[in-house]
Amino acid sequence: MILRMLILLLGLKADLIFAAHGYLAYGDLRGHIEPCGCDPSTDLGGIKRLGGMIARERAVHPSLLLFDLGNNLPLASESNLKTPFLLSAQAVLAPDAILFNNLEMQRFDQLSLWLRQSAAMVPPYILSNLRDKPDFKKLVRPFVSGKGWVAFGYVYNESIRDVVLPLGPELLRQWRDKLLNHTSDFRVLLFSGSDVDLRQAIESKLFEVIISSNTAKPDRVLGSEERSQESRLLRSNLPPVYMVPLGGQGFLRGGNLQLEEVKPLSELFGTKTTVVQERRSDNWLKDPKLVTWLDPATSSPNSSMDQVYESYTKAAQVSFHETGAKRLQQLKETPFAGAQVCVSCHPDASRVYLNSKHAKAMATLQLKSKSEDPECVACHSLGATEPGGFVSLDKSPQFANVQCENCHGPRLAHSRDPRPGSGPDKSSANVCTSCHNGQHSPKFEFKSYWQRISHK
Numbered sequence: 001m002i003l004r005m006l007i008l009l010l011g012l013k014a015d016l017i018f019a020a021h022g023y024l025a026y027g028d029l030r031g032h033i034e035p036c037g038c039d040p041s042t043d044l045g046g047i048k049r050l051g052g053m054i055a056r057e058r059a060v061h062p063s064l065l066l067f068d069l070g071n072n073l074p075l076a077s078e079s080n081l082k083t084p085f086l087l088s089a090q091a092v093l094a095p096d097a098i099l100f101n102n103l104e105m106q107r108f109d110q111l112s113l114w115l116r117q118s119a120a121m122v123p124p125y126i127l128s129n130l131r132d133k134p135d136f137k138k139l140v141r142p143f144v145s146g147k148g149w150v151a152f153g154y155v156y157n158e159s160i161r162d163v164v165l166p167l168g169p170e171l172l173r174q175w176r177d178k179l180l181n182h183t184s185d186f187r188v189l190l191f192s193g194s195d196v197d198l199r200q201a202i203e204s205k206l207f208e209v210i211i212s213s214n215t216a217k218p219d220r221v222l223g224s225e226e227r228s229q230e231s232r233l234l235r236s237n238l239p240p241v242y243m244v245p246l247g248g249q250g251f252l253r254g255g256n257l258q259l260e261e262v263k264p265l266s267e268l269f270g271t272k273t274t275v276v277q278e279r280r281s282d283n284w285l286k287d288p289k290l291v292t293w294l295d296p297a298t299s300s301p302n303s304s305m306d307q308v309y310e311s312y313t314k315a316a317q318v319s320f321h322e323t324g325a326k327r328l329q330q331l332k333e334t335p336f337a338g339a340q341v342c343v344s345c346h347p348d349a350s351r352v353y354l355n356s357k358h359a360k361a362m363a364t365l366q367l368k369s370k371s372e373d374p375e376c377v378a379c380h381s382l383g384a385t386e387p388g389g390f391v392s393l394d395k396s397p398q399f400a401n402v403q404c405e406n407c408h409g410p411r412l413a414h415s416r417d418p419r420p421g422s423g424p425d426k427s428s429a430n431v432c433t434s435c436h437n438g439q440h441s442p443k444f445e446f447k448s449y450w451q452r453i454s455h456k
């Protein structure tokens with residue numbers, strides 16, 4: 001009996017602490033739904049691992065708060081194929097508050113349309129500096145609160161200044177009024193703005209914790225730099241304000257979750273993991289409790305996201321066949337010849353090529369059931385984004401794989417009338433980095449890579 005009471009008391013105490021002060025934060029997925037697998041060292045994150053890890057953390061700390069810094073949708077320049085799946089993934093993660101960030105703003109019309117059509121739960125989006133905009137108010141709340149906590153959200157950049165108020169005396173006055181009812185609560189600000197704005201938010205002393213969205217340019221190629229140098233995540237020193245990792249590569253642990261002794265999750269859940277620790281170039285922020293990176297090795301057995309993945313892969317296939325039907329017409333007037341045409345006149349170059357991985361790039365995708373995902377096909381075949389290039393394995397097998405003409409430009413005319421210079425030659429380091437970029441080929445270095453396929 002006494003023992004039970006003690007446990008109850010202890011449980012209550014733990015609950016009080018965690019309810020007020022333990023949180024995890026992630027965000028800035030920027031459309032990154034799953035890791036591509038092009039290189040193990042940038043085989044980072046993906047919503048599936050995030051889901052698995054967060055589910056485990058919740059099992060240990062049932063009352064932790066989960067904050068999402070937004071910027072999760074694809075860039076405006078990209079197709080919106082992924083958006084509904086990112087939304088359904090959000091529904092599984094079920095964060096307590098999501099910052100309605102720049103990418104959500106850019107896709108506002110689509111977003112509200114989808115949410116209306118799918119009757120999906122409207123995620124707990126917050127934006128606390130919205131001007132008087134009735135459309136937005138249907139989707140976005142000024143703040144979100146729960147037992148003993150309240151979260152505000154701030155987003156600002158010049159291009160959205162007719163939608164949102166900048167940080168300044170007027171906004172701070174509005175916030176102070178709203179916060180009057182929450183003085184004893186754990187007060188959190190989810191923030192996306194300039195350093196000057198951040199300073200003002202800090203100096204206002206209205207919030208106990210400020211968590212920043214990632215400041216990387218939206219179009220920056222996702223790499224693993226932050227993992228090798230965690231200090232990049234520190235946005236302000238006094239008091240410390242951290243940014244969430246870019247691309248859903250991991251999450252921040254904050255408040256009491258940070259103070260606690262953290263056991264390896266493998267120990268808690270009995271799943272064997274062999275975490276390959278990356279060497280860190282600086283060690284002043286190496287506290288492993290601050291940020292949890294999602295390695296392939298810590299990939300979880302949690303299957304909550306399986307359905308999201310499967311539906312996305314299917315939708316990608318449908319889209320692939322739709323565009324394929326249109327692209328079929330363009331095959332008739334293709335400027336490409338295909339690698340087998342070159343063999344007779346360029347036997348040496350062809351021998352090197354056929355032994356290289358470029359010649360097997362489509363098989364690589366087939367192994368992963370991704371030969372009909374437009375995103376992957378773009379770099380693993382010839383001319384997939386140009387008229388007359390790869391359509392599908394059925395319709396244009398001659399253009400599967402990375403080929404001579406990915407580097408040497410379309411060469412049909414040249415093969416029929418072979419004169420030197422009778423083709424636009426693009427072959428240089430630049431042509432490589434269109435595919436061998438920081439995310440998909442982080443170890444790329446022209447000299448050593450060229451040596452492996454040299455055929456001059």
Ligand code: HEC
Nearest residue numbers: 036037038039364368370375376378379434435436440441
């Ligand atoms: C921007 C271009 C690009 C895109 C998009 C891309 N890849 Fe790749 N992929 C590469 C490059 C370049 C390599 C070779 C990396 C290296 O060895 O440095 C590669 C390698 C791979 C490998 C490893 C092959 C091996 O030999 O080990 C796999 C698997 C792979 N890609 C799958 C995918 C999948 C699946 C997708 C779509 C989700 C995808 N790729 C999208 C460029 C791309």
Ligand code: HEC
Nearest residue numbers: 337338341342345404408411415418419420421422423425
């Ligand atoms: C009918 C024979 C023939 C075919 C087919 C042919 N070539 Fe050539 N190619 C030549 C000749 C001849 C030259 C000039 C060689 C020289 O000047 O030393 C040449 C030169 C080149 C050059 C170097 C000069 C330049 O134009 O940039 C490249 C690169 C090249 N070919 C690529 C290709 C590719 C890729 C294919 C297949 C799509 C191809 N060729 C098909 C005969 C052919």
Ligand code: HEC
Nearest residue numbers: 357358360361364379380402406431432435449450452453
């Ligand atoms: C159209 C996209 C594309 C371009 C352009 C491209 N590559 Fe690749 N490269 C790939 C892909 C995809 C792979 C992985 C193929 C696989 O394993 O399935 C790859 C693999 C390689 C590999 C093999 C890596 C290994 O593990 O053995 C080398 C070497 C390489 N590329 C060098 C180059 C060089 C040098 C250039 C520029 C002159 C270049 N590539 C241009 C897409 C490209």
Ligand code: HEC
Nearest residue numbers: 339342346349350353358402403404407408427428455456
């Ligand atoms: C991954 C990119 C890539 C692929 C694939 C590739 N090449 Fe090349 N190729 C180059 C580069 C880079 C050079 C060197 C150009 C230079 O140094 O001026 C080159 C050189 C050549 C040359 C010599 C050009 C000269 O000016 O002497 C020929 C011919 C050639 N390639 C033909 C081919 C043929 C045929 C294929 C396919 C069977 C092929 N290449 C596949 C990138 C590629």
